[in-house]
Amino acid sequence: MKEKLTSSLEDYLEVICNYIDKNKIVRAIDISKELNVSRASVTEALKKLANKKLLIYDRYGSIIMTEEGFKEARNVVARHTTLQKFFEEIIGLDKTEASQNACRIEHVISEQAFNKIVEFVEKYLQDNK
Amino acid sequence: MKEKLTSSLEDYLEVICNYIDKNKIVRAIDISKELNVSRASVTEALKKLANKKLLIYDRYGSIIMTEEGFKEARNVVARHTTLQKFFEEIIGLDKTEASQNACRIEHVISEQAFNKIVEFVEKYLQDNK
DNA sequence: GAAAATTGTAAGGTATGCCTAACATTTTGT
DNA sequence: ACAAAATGTTAGGCATACCTTACAATTTTC
Numbered sequence: 001m002k003e004k005l006t007s008s009l010e011d012y013l014e015v016i017c018n019y020i021d022k023n024k025i026v027r028a029i030d031i032s033k034e035l036n037v038s039r040a041s042v043t044e045a046l047k048k049l050a051n052k053k054l055l056i057y058d059r060y061g062s063i064i065m066t067e068e069g070f071k072e073a074r075n076v077v078a079r080h081t082t083l084q085k086f087f088e089e090i091i092g093l094d095k096t097e098a099s100q101n102a103c104r105i106e107h108v109i110s111e112q113a114f115n116k117i118v119e120f121v122e123k124y125l126q127d128n129k
Numbered sequence: 130m131k132e133k134l135t136s137s138l139e140d141y142l143e144v145i146c147n148y149i150d151k152n153k154i155v156r157a158i159d160i161s162k163e164l165n166v167s168r169a170s171v172t173e174a175l176k177k178l179a180n181k182k183l184l185i186y187d188r189y190g191s192i193i194m195t196e197e198g199f200k201e202a203r204n205v206v207a208r209h210t211t212l213q214k215f216f217e218e219i220i221g222l223d224k225t226e227a228s229q230n231a232c233r234i235e236h237v238i239s240e241q242a243f244n245k246i247v248e249f250v251e252k253y254l255q256d257n258k
Numbered sequence: 259g260a261a262a263a264t265t266g267t268a269a270g271g272t273a274t275g276c277c278t279a280a281c282a283t284t285t286t287g288t
Numbered sequence: 289a290c291a292a293a294a295t296g297t298t299a300g301g302c303a304t305a306c307c308t309t310a311c312a313a314t315t316t317t318c
Contacts, residue, residue: 006274006275008274008275008276027295027296028295028296028297029294029295029296037275037276037277038276038277038278039295039296039297040276040277040278040279040296040297040298040299041275041276041277042296043296043297043298044274044275044276045275048274059282059283059296059297060282060283060284060295060296060297087242090249091242091245091246091249092245093241093242093245097239097241097242100239101237101238101239101242104237104238105234105237105238108230108233108234108237109230109233109234110226110229110230112222112226113216113220113222113226113227113230116220116221116222117220120219120220135304135305137304137305137306156265156266157265157266157267158264158265158266161265166305166306166307167306167307167308168265168266168267169266169267169268169269169306169307169308169309170305170306170307171266172266172267172268173267173304173305173306174305177304188266188267188312188313189265189266189267189312189313189314
């Protein structure tokens with residue numbers, strides 16, 4: 001029975017995943033800068049994510065995402081991407097504003113609503129191109 | 130300098146406002162049932178809202194919203210209404226699902242994004258009727 | 259007009275998520 | 289290689305937002 005991640009943990013996971021995709025590795029300090037939290041807070045979050053088997057790490061060791069972790073993270077990233085597209089290309093917000101809203105909404109939108117928005121965005125952009 | 134309300138306090142305010150509109154009065158227990166929290170939690174929230182001058186009440190007394198409180202509450206309700214309309218009439222979710230998503234997103238959407246969505250919803254429904 | 263039921267509050271507890279300060283470990287630079 | 293700098297961790301604190309339990313006040317009912 002896997003329980004839903006908190007918004008906060010989803011944020012950490014998302015950043016870690018994006019970082020690994022770009023740079024192969026992530027350090028706590030990268031995450032801390034990206035999310036504007038203290039290094040201590042990152043340590044806490046890493047412990048929680050490790051407990052949930054979404055990543056593996058030892059004290060002072062490097063951060064490795066598990067398959068399950070990637071799965072969860074890609075899920076969040078997908079929500080973000082679609083929402084950002086919606087706000088930018090359909091609603092007409094600038095990139096920054098679109099991203100900020102996507103960041104917050106990605107944690108609270110239901111799966112059903114997300115799926116429908118994916119459809120809507122695709123159809124809308126098709127019809128209006 | 131008025132600081133942003135937490136999602137939680139916005140929820141309380143919204144329920145209180147809706148209740149007063151419908152029934153003239155609200156009791157702590159109504160709020161508690163509506164939000165699925167304990168009566169004790171309602172007391173806490175009422176204290177916080179009273180501290181912020183959004184409502185007035187005394188121990189065991191009735192709950193009266195201030196003008197400022199109504200203003201804030203109407204604001205939240207407006208966000209909810211528009212988002213619900215969007216999810217129901219444009220995205221095609223059923224009423225319940227639309228409402229649940231509106232409930233969560235209303236607390237995190239930016240003012241700018243909200244305004245643009247209002248425009249979008251109006252224009253879209255106009256063009257597609 | 260009490261006793262019973264309902265409603266409201268206070269006290270004390272839990273979990274999350276953040277912080278700072280101090281200390282541990284690792285990495286860098288010479 | 290080793291001192292200095294950077295990074296990571298721990299410990300202890302704070303705020304929010306819940307909870308339960310016990311008690312206080314009010315309302316209902318007979």
